[in-house]
Amino acid sequence: xxxxxxxxxIELGHFAAYLAFFVAIIQALAPLAGRVFKTPGLRTxxxxxxxxxxxxTTVGALTIVYSLLTNNxxxxxxxxxxxxxxxIFYKIAALWGGHRGSLYLWVWILTGYTAAVAYHGRSRYxxxxxxxxxxxxxxxxxxxxxxxxxxxxxxxxFPIPPQGQNMNPLLQDPGMVIHPPMLYMGYVGxxxxxxxxxxxLLTNWRSELWVSHTRRWALFGWGFLTAGIIFGAWWSxxxxxxGGYWGWDPVENASFMPWLMGTALIHSxxxxxxxxxxxxxxxxxxxxxxxxxxxGTFLVRSGVxxxxxxxxxxxxQGIYLLTFMVVVLTLAFGLFLIKGGYQQAEESFxxxxxxxxxxxxxxxxxxxxxxxxxxxxxxxLFLQAATGARISVGPPYFDLVMVPIxxxxxxxxxxxxxxxxxxxxxxxxRGRLVVPALVGVALAVVVAVIWAPVYWTAPVAVGLVGxxxxxxxxxxxxxxxxxxxxxxxxVWRAFIGTLLGNRRHYGGMIVHTGILVIAIGLVGSxxxxxxxxxxxxxxxVLHLAHERVRFDGTRNVRGPDYNAVExxxxxxxxxxxxxxxxxxxxxxxxxxERPSVNSTLLRDVYVDIGDHQNGKWEIHLFINPxxxxxxxxxxxxxxxLAFSLSDYARRRKRVVVASExxxxxx
Amino acid sequence: xRRLASLIVLWxxxxxxxxxxxxxxxxxxxxxxxxAKKLRCTVCQAESLAVSQAGIARDxxxxxxxxxxxxxxxxxxxxxxxxxxxxxxxxxxxxxxxxAILWIWPFALAAAFGGVAIAVMRRRARxxxxxxxxxxxxxxxxxVEALTRQE
Numbered sequence: 022x023x024x025x026x027x028x029x030x031i032e033l034g035h036f037a038a039y040l041a042f043f044v045a046i047i048q049a050l051a052p053l054a055g056r057v058f059k060t061p062g063l064r065t066x067x068x069x070x071x072x073x074x075x076x077x078t079t080v081g082a083l084t085i086v087y088s089l090l091t092n093n094x095x096x097x098x099x100x101x102x103x104x105x106x107x108x109i110f111y112k113i114a115a116l117w118g119g120h121r122g123s124l125y126l127w128v129w130i131l132t133g134y135t136a137a138v139a140y141h142g143r144s145r146y147x148x149x150x151x152x153x154x155x156x157x158x159x160x161x162x163x164x165x166x167x168x169x170x171x172x173x174x175x176x177x178x179f180p181i182p183p184q185g186q187n188m189n190p191l192l193q194d195p196g197m198v199i200h201p202p203m204l205y206m207g208y209v210g211x212x213x214x215x216x217x218x219x220x221x222l223l224t225n226w227r228s229e230l231w232v233s234h235t236r237r238w239a240l241f242g243w244g245f246l247t248a249g250i251i252f253g254a255w256w257s258x259x260x261x262x263x264g265g266y267w268g269w270d271p272v273e274n275a276s277f278m279p280w281l282m283g284t285a286l287i288h289s290x291x292x293x294x295x296x297x298x299x300x301x302x303x304x305x306x307x308x309x310x311x312x313x314x315x316x317g318t319f320l321v322r323s324g325v326x327x328x329x330x331x332x333x334x335x336x337x338q339g340i341y342l343l344t345f346m347v348v349v350l351t352l353a354f355g356l357f358l359i360k361g362g363y364q365q366a367e368e369s370f371x372x373x374x375x376x377x378x379x380x381x382x383x384x385x386x387x388x389x390x391x392x393x394x395x396x397x398x399x400x401x402l403f404l405q406a407a408t409g410a411r412i413s414v415g416p417p418y419f420d421l422v423m424v425p426i427x428x429x430x431x432x433x434x435x436x437x438x439x440x441x442x443x444x445x446x447x448x449x450x451r452g453r454l455v456v457p458a459l460v461g462v463a464l465a466v467v468v469a470v471i472w473a474p475v476y477w478t479a480p481v482a483v484g485l486v487g488x489x490x491x492x493x494x495x496x497x498x499x500x501x502x503x504x505x506x507x508x509x510x511x512v513w514r515a516f517i518g519t520l521l522g523n524r525r526h527y528g529g530m531i532v533h534t535g536i537l538v539i540a541i542g543l544v545g546s547x548x549x550x551x552x553x554x555x556x557x558x559x560x561x562v563l564h565l566a567h568e569r570v571r572f573d574g575t576r577n578v579r580g581p582d583y584n585a586v587e588x589x590x591x592x593x594x595x596x597x598x599x600x601x602x603x604x605x606x607x608x609x610x611x612x613x614e615r616p617s618v619n620s621t622l623l624r625d626v627y628v629d630i631g632d633h634q635n636g637k638w639e640i641h642l643f644i645n646p647x648x649x650x651x652x653x654x655x656x657x658x659x660x661x662l663a664f665s666l667s668d669y670a671r672r673r674k675r676v677v678v679a680s681e682x683x684x685x686x687x
Numbered sequence: 688x689r690r691l692a693s694l695i696v697l698w699x700x701x702x703x704x705x706x707x708x709x710x711x712x713x714x715x716x717x718x719x720x721x722x723a724k725k726l727r728c729t730v731c732q733a734e735s736l737a738v739s740q741a742g743i744a745r746d747x748x749x750x751x752x753x754x755x756x757x758x759x760x761x762x763x764x765x766x767x768x769x770x771x772x773x774x775x776x777x778x779x780x781x782x783x784x785x786x787a788i789l790w791i792w793p794f795a796l797a798a799a800f801g802g803v804a805i806a807v808m809r810r811r812a813r814x815x816x817x818x819x820x821x822x823x824x825x826x827x828x829x830x831v832e833a834l835t836r837q838e
Contacts, residue, residue: 263738268738369811370811370812372812373812389797396788396789396792410774410785411774412785413733413775413776413780414778416778418778418780422790422793426793553716555712555713555716561708561710563710
């Protein structure tokens with residue numbers, strides 16, 4: 022039995038959280054108070070509040086984790102989401118395994134970002150830091166209000182239940198441990214550009230002075246959001262047992278919308294850095310991206326959506342979140358309308374065919390994609406609220422609408438990086454396009470002929486992927502050969518030198534390559550998958566897409582907190598064993614199918630086991646080609662992003678060295 | 688000798704196929720999945736009947752199977768479910784007054800945004816921009832002074 026002190030340690034966290042709520046309010050109001058009372062010194066309060074808030078929130082989080090680890094069921098959240106059978110790994114992850122805890126994680130990450138910005142900004146933008154902190158403080162206070170008054174993870178329960186309920190069985194997976202923090206790092210990461218933009222609007226801060234800082238924060242958030250989405254797909258694939266990884270589930274869409282606008286944003290910001298234009302549009306994009314992050318949180322956390330992700334939530338929370346979102350966005354967009362005019366572009370288009378116009382097309386397409394996903398996700402809700410009619414918008418709709426949009430994105434991605442800034446040199450552009458276009462057409466024809474009859478998107482997508490890949494390769498090759506001429510270097514040296522010399526550009530190209538690899542995986546697994554649902558007796562063999570799978574029978578197994586029937590199957594082609602399970606968790610009536618996957622570079626053999634009848638078992642076998650490309654592509658995207666951001670660390674070092682040199686001279 | 692060895696390997700490789708009964712997916716199962724993919728599981732959340740592990744989804748799949756065995760066409764079966772549950776059960780919304788906007792929207796957006804983008808770029812490309820940077824505000828001026836004083 023736990024002692025009194027450790028039983029009640031949670032109250033320390035509760036106190037810390039309340040304290041944090043008030044500190045956040047002070048942080049939000051300090052610069053305003055400084056202005057009203059003409060004591061500018063008050064501004065430092067909101068800067069110093071940032072590390073304190075992070076500390077207090079961390080104390081709260083640690084006491085929850087401690088309560089989870091010590092099975093302190095006097096805490097309602099622990100009793101609802103954890104029990105003594107749960108492995109330690111999942112006990113820690115239970116911090117974000119339930120509704121209340123995941124909101125707490127949201128605000129914890131928000132305070133983390135705020136503290137990081139406070140640290141980052143103290144030498145770079147000290148004059149505006151207090152206002153940035155105040156904006157963040159307002160967001161933190163808003164979320165703390167929700168947490169403390171409507172969904173308090175520190176709530177106690179008496180009498181103390183002897184045992185807790187189980188964590189949602191579907192969430193007991195390593196993928197689940199990583200997915201929510203990643204996603205939240207992404208969502209919340211966009212709050213930093215948002216705070217910058219609002220500060221800029223409030224204080225007439227010219228965007229030249231802050232936009233490159235914002236770009237890095239946006240890239241950082243974008244990277245986490247990308248990783249979070251891919252981990253989510255991975256989890257869905259390996260855990261949910263339906264043979265797929267993306268179901269256009271409303272909550273998946275809720276994370277996909279900020280990703281789409283965030284992608285538009287990180288492209289559009291670089292136009293501003295390079296060509297000093299699109300200032301107003303970028304501020305609009307920043308606000309919209311964060312708006313979609315808030316919308317995503319609202320959709321998931323309010324319970325308005327029907328989805329595998331939504332947990333039970335009190336009705337008041339939905340109203341609170343909606344009100345909070347409406348207030349924040351009305352203020353932000355209102356401010357934008359009133360003061361956005363100050364942020365004027367300094368230059369403009371020279372020609373409608375230029376790199377910057379290609380970026381505009383990128384923005385147009387990503388915005389259309391985002392708006393289409395949004396309508397498909399929200400329209401059924403509106404319709405039901407307005408007329409009571411219930412309709413469903415599911416994967417067949419989204420596949421039909423989104424795939425052509427993705428193909429156009431690929432086409433812009435193929436041409437965009439080849440067009441030069443300001444004004445394209447047409448003969449030169451034509452020269453650069455010929456080879457990639459020919460490669461693309463050739464690949465498309467090959468696919469269309471070999472796999473005929475195939476749905477039209479397959480050859481088009483493969484052709485475009487070939488097009489982009491060739492143009493990236495030829496782009497790099499041109500730069501390398503130029504460098505070799507200038508520096509008389511070997512091929513490899515010149516290659517490395519070229520990449521390291523312009524990390525931002527080539528980091529971006531690596532990200533594009535990753536997207537291509539993902540696209541190949543999507544085409545392969547989307548259009549060339551096969552599946553069979555059969556009843557099998559032990560010893561039976563099933564043929565599917567050149568794979569032969571034998572069912573060897575079943576046995577009962579016992580996990581730490583579940584009993585399971587384990588199917589035993591052998592892939593006769595390579596001798597690999599598959600062990601899909603049907604699990605029954607303690608304290609839950611639900612049967613959960615846990616698939617088993619044999620994965621090679623080119624195909625996954627994926628199998629589920631279902632119920633049995635007359636000595637035969639229901640076996641659902643999927644052959645999913647090229648799924649590994651999706652995970653690999655995700656890794657490449659993140660690696661490319663890290664490479665691109667490493668430029669920043671290097672440059673800073675150089676600046677420091679240079680300023681030291683100046684200092685020593687003088 | 689080598690030929691014998693390769694024969695043995697081939698035999699060992701193929702033997703399980705000959706020894707075991709090879710099961711085939713029945714046409715009914717295949718059609719059942721195809722229909723179930725486009726219908727929504729009514730109790731669970733945003734999942735199709737083909738994907739869902741809920742009890743009612745299993746029952747509804749069984750119903751589809753029975754109707755297929757009874758000789759009904761997929762269209763008849765879909766019509767049956769729509770009659771009972773309304774359009775809600777269709778994962779792909781039909782092109783009717785309520786659903787039309789979903790299908791028109793992406794095209795309308797493409798036309799609107801594309802048109803605006805082209806118009807803006809054309810106009811801006813023609814309009815001459817002020818050649819010099821805008822005047823420095825008092826605050827920028829102060830910063831410039833501060834910097835020059837430092838040096």
